[in-house]
Amino acid sequence: MTSRTFTRALARRLGALVALPVLAASGTVAAAAGPGPGPGLARYYGQHVTWTSCQQGSDDEQGRELDRAGARCARITVPLDHTRPGGRTITIALSRIAATDRDHRVGAMMLNEGGPAEPTLGMPLEARRYMGAVGARYDLVGMDPRFVGRSTPLDCGWPGGMWIRSAGSTRAAFDSQVALQKDLAERCARSSGDVLPYADTRDTARDIDIVRAVLGERRLSYLGYSYGSYLGAVYAQMFPGRTDRMVLDSPGDPRVWGPRLTGTEGPSERALRAWAAWTAARHGEYGLGRTRAAVLGTVARIVRASAARPLRVGRYTVDEHLVPYLVYGGVGNDRDEARASFASSVKVLDAAARGEEATPTPELEGALRFNLSGGSSALVSPAAAILCGDRAAPRDPEVYWGDVQRSRRRHPLFGPITNNIGPCAFWPAPPREQPTAITTGAPALLVSATGDTATTYRGALGLHGLMSGSRLLTLRGTIAHGIYGEYGAPCVDAKVNAYLASGTLPSRNPTCAPGRR
Incomplete structure (x- = not known):
């Protein structure tokens, strides 16, 4: 599992309730207090974020497209080693297309392309297209994970x-x-x-929680593909109560990730x-x-x-x-x-x-x-x-x-x-730490095709069994990796968007067939 091509990895209510601010399209926004940052981390959780143009130079086509779509970009600071917050720091690059339906805004949705290590800064452009009307209710946030793309690259x-x-x-x-x-x-x-000792999923999950705080959110929604599903599950396990609506597409079994x-x-x-x-x-x-x-x-x-x-x-x-x-x-x-x-x-x-x-x-x-x-x-x-x-x-x-x-x-x-x-x-x-054992009850909608060759359907069943609050949406009779919005399965897209609109998971594990609406 090294890219969504061949391989292509989020526990409710904890901490103080804070008001959700309306985030401006540009300028400087004060972060809401994140619940329970560890010793020495408060300055990261409480930092300000300044949103600016995304384009960097005349040949930056992605940045140009983000700007045309109304996105804004920013950089935040995180510790290289979260156990030593007073030491060396690195920067994390963010993009955001703000919700346009402010009356029905759900909150911020963190996006991850997978990989691991696929740059995700441009993903709000894709997500906005296949989310349709429900996308207008979310701030769509792309984050290049640590050491990837614009985030202190390795x-x-x-x-x-x-x-x-x-x-x-x-x-x-x-x-x-x-x-x-x-x-x-x-x-x-x-x-x-x-820096190699600090290139891992658990530290990326810690970075995500700092992003949540500087965005002023009590909880984050999340959409991840392939490895991004694993990352989402790890985040939910490490930071219970800080996730909202989660879609984990083409997930694998975290017990064999490595x-x-x-x-x-x-x-x-x-x-x-x-x-x-x-x-x-x-x-x-x-x-x-x-x-x-x-x-x-x-x-x-x-x-x-x-x-x-x-x-x-x-x-x-x-x-x-x-x-x-x-x-x-x-x-x-x-x-x-x-x-x-x-x-x-x-x-x-x-x-x-x-x-x-x-x-x-x-x-x-x-x-x-x-x-x-x-x-x-x-x-x-x-x-x-x-x-x-x-691992x-x-x-x-x-x-x-x-x-x-x-x-x-x-x-x-x-x-x-x-x-x-x-x-x-x-x-x-x-590895500095043991892999995260996934036992979370966080609500999540898992999406998998029965013929996935990279993160197999058996792996999706494994994650579903570990995440007691999840439902598994199965696309039967299909060979594909990366389903929602990518494969062209109207039934899957409709069910995922219905969940993102309502926040209510299906009562049972739903299934779709190719071409079905």
């Missing part, structure tokens, strides 16, 4: 992008992964070692077979096989070719470590446009495997650039830092090799991805 200077790869077909291939992941961890230690991807081989393989059947029915367009078995054979042939020699795709070299990961990420959405995009990418890879000239499609070009270019280091290295900071990983490479070998028997394509070694095996800073 960048380990990695020469490539995403670190998740397949272990490859041989021990020598796996050993090359060990060397690569060790190098990535050492780069982080050299460039960012002083640096090792688990339990996703089966759903991914079912999704691959479904995509192969869809593609076989369009053989005239893609030429990948007339039957599902033939299309799967084409994929297997591409993987074998990449193990024999790296494939040349445009200006990129694609090896046996990356090709399976591209497949793993490509089958996670069953909408026709997503399947067509992936089929076009596989067609290019097939040409490369046959030694022909292979020019990547724009979508494949983007995926290769993200995974192989150092330009994405600032996006993926903080994601690794949070994963490694939340310790085994340090012995033989543990991973043994798991990879055992997984090949049943899951020869995806097992070597989900069990492969990563930088957390060599991380310089062990």
